[in-house]
Amino acid sequence: MESRYIDLLAYSVFFRTDQPTTCPKCGNRTEILLDLSHTLNETQLHECLSVNCKKIFVEECY
Ligand SMILES: [Zn+2]
Numbered sequence: 001m002e003s004r005y006i007d008l009l010a011y012s013v014f015f016r017t018d019q020p021t022t023c024p025k026c027g028n029r030t031e032i033l034l035d036l037s038h039t040l041n042e043t044q045l046h047e048c049l050s051v052n053c054k055k056i057f058v059e060e061c062y
Contacts, residue, residue: 023048025055037061 021030026048033056034045048055 021046021059023050023053023055024057026050026053028053 021032021044022028023030023046028048028050030046030048032044033047036043036045042061044059044061046057046059048057
């Protein structure tokens with residue numbers, strides 16, 4: 001029950017934009033591939049900078 005609550009907290013932090021975006025998989029810094037934050041979509045496409053991970057993910061901006 002408690003660890004479930006912590007998971008929820010971590011998830012909400014992931015969607016905040018007041019700190020640099022990190023990879024949801026490995027925690028590494030990411031690079032913005034596509035910035036749509038000033039469009040109706042309000043999203044950014046990120047790629048993980050870790051060569052072992054290279055995860056590409058979408059972050060929503062609010
Ligand atoms: Zn990563």
